[in-house]
Amino acid sequence: MKKRILSGMRPTGRLHLGHLVGALNNWVKLQDDYQCFYMIADWHALMSEYESPKELERYSYEIAKDFIASGLDPNRCTIFIQSQVPQHLELAMIFSDITPLAWVERCPTYKEQLREIKERELTTYGFLGYPVLQAADIALYKANAVPVGIDQLPHLELTREIVRRFNTLYKKNVFPEPEPILTKASKLLGLDNRKMSKSYGNFIALSDTPEVIEKKVSQMVTDTKRIHLEDKGHPDICTVFNYFTNFGEDLICKEIKLMCLEAKMGCIACKKRLAKILIEYLAPIRQKREELTDPKIKEILKEGAKEAGDFASQTMDEVKSLLSLAR
Numbered sequence: 001m002k003k004r005i006l007s008g009m010r011p012t013g014r015l016h017l018g019h020l021v022g023a024l025n026n027w028v029k030l031q032d033d034y035q036c037f038y039m040i041a042d043w044h045a046l047m048s049e050y051e052s053p054k055e056l057e058r059y060s061y062e063i064a065k066d067f068i069a070s071g072l073d074p075n076r077c078t079i080f081i082q083s084q085v086p087q088h089l090e091l092a093m094i095f096s097d098i099t100p101l102a103w104v105e106r107c108p109t110y111k112e113q114l115r116e117i118k119e120r121e122l123t124t125y126g127f128l129g130y131p132v133l134q135a136a137d138i139a140l141y142k143a144n145a146v147p148v149g150i151d152q153l154p155h156l157e158l159t160r161e162i163v164r165r166f167n168t169l170y171k172k173n174v175f176p177e178p179e180p181i182l183t184k185a186s187k188l189l190g191l192d193n194r195k196m197s198k199s200y201g202n203f204i205a206l207s208d209t210p211e212v213i214e215k216k217v218s219q220m221v222t223d224t225k226r227i228h229l230e231d232k233g234h235p236d237i238c239t240v241f242n243y244f245t246n247f248g249e250d251l252i253c254k255e256i257k258l259m260c261l262e263a264k265m266g267c268i269a270c271k272k273r274l275a276k277i278l279i280e281y282l283a284p285i286r287q288k289r290e291e292l293t294d295p296k297i298k299e300i301l302k303e304g305a306k307e308a309g310d311f312a313s314q315t316m317d318e319v320k321s322l323l324s325l326a327r
């Protein structure tokens with residue numbers, strides 16, 4: 001029997017090239033080796049977007065389109081919206097009861113987000129419990145592994161501690177302790193040479209049209225020391241070249257590097273070549289996206305929620321019987 005994994009993304013905006021390189025391409029590969037549950041984590045999104053949640057539903061459908069257009073196949077994996085499987089909250093409630101407060105308070109990403117996200121009020125009961133809901137998400141499907149970046153390892157460690165505590169308290173190994181499948185961090189920079197982020201708006205979305213891609217690429221930050229055409233460039237510090245290394249063939253990268261170092265090509269021409277590569281790279285994704293109408297995507301998500309719900313209710317039956325909760 002295949003091992004199971006669970007992963008998800010929060011529907012707080014459109015998915016971009018960073019998501020593709022940093023997670024989605026890897027998820028696509030995992031489909032054949034694992035039984036995969038891919039979740040649109042709208043409960044998690046609500047924790048930070050509760051003051052203005054009106055886009056959550058729209059973004060949930062758009063993200064589902066991005067998932068499938070990028071290569072996730074609903075016949076080989078389960079794609080669903082978290083809030084459509086209410087058992088996530090049931091298990092989160094039970095996990096909240098057994099998780100010592102100190103475990104969530106010490107979580108480094110919690111402290112970091114409180115420090116970094118100043119524009120939202122995040123000192124809420126729900127946000128503190130973010131990793132507990134995350135543990136429930138994973139445990140509900142008895143996931144054996146979770147694809148994570150190195151920065152998410154403390155969250156996964158907390159999940160492992162919570163399920164270990166559950167198994168010990170109730171003297172039954174209900175939940176496996178999930179192992180990390182470490183995903184290499186994406187080296188893709190934002191268009192302005194800062195970290196790529198939804199809040200900076202410095203990204204190329206998977207759904208951007210060729211015209212928008214051309215415009216965004218034309219505005220990308222380059223080597224700021226290269227002012228005149230005859231100035232020799234430094235491709236290794238140039239954002240445009242960073243994109244070539246992620247999306248261009250090796251031969252093209254070598255050629256661009258050489259021409260930049262020897263000032264044989266201007267930045268405008270260089271950006272035009274990059275725009276062409278990105279437009280071609282995203283063309284099949286955009287085409288697939290266009291075929292995915294709203295009714296079609298809702299049907300796929302309904303089916304996904306049913307599959308996920310069937311698995312989740314079996315887990316909850318086992319949990320409730322162990323805890324003497326009426327079923």
Ligand code: SF4
Nearest residue numbers: 233238240260267270
């Ligand atoms: S030629 Fe290309 S790689 Fe070199 S600085 Fe200009 S945009 Fe960057």
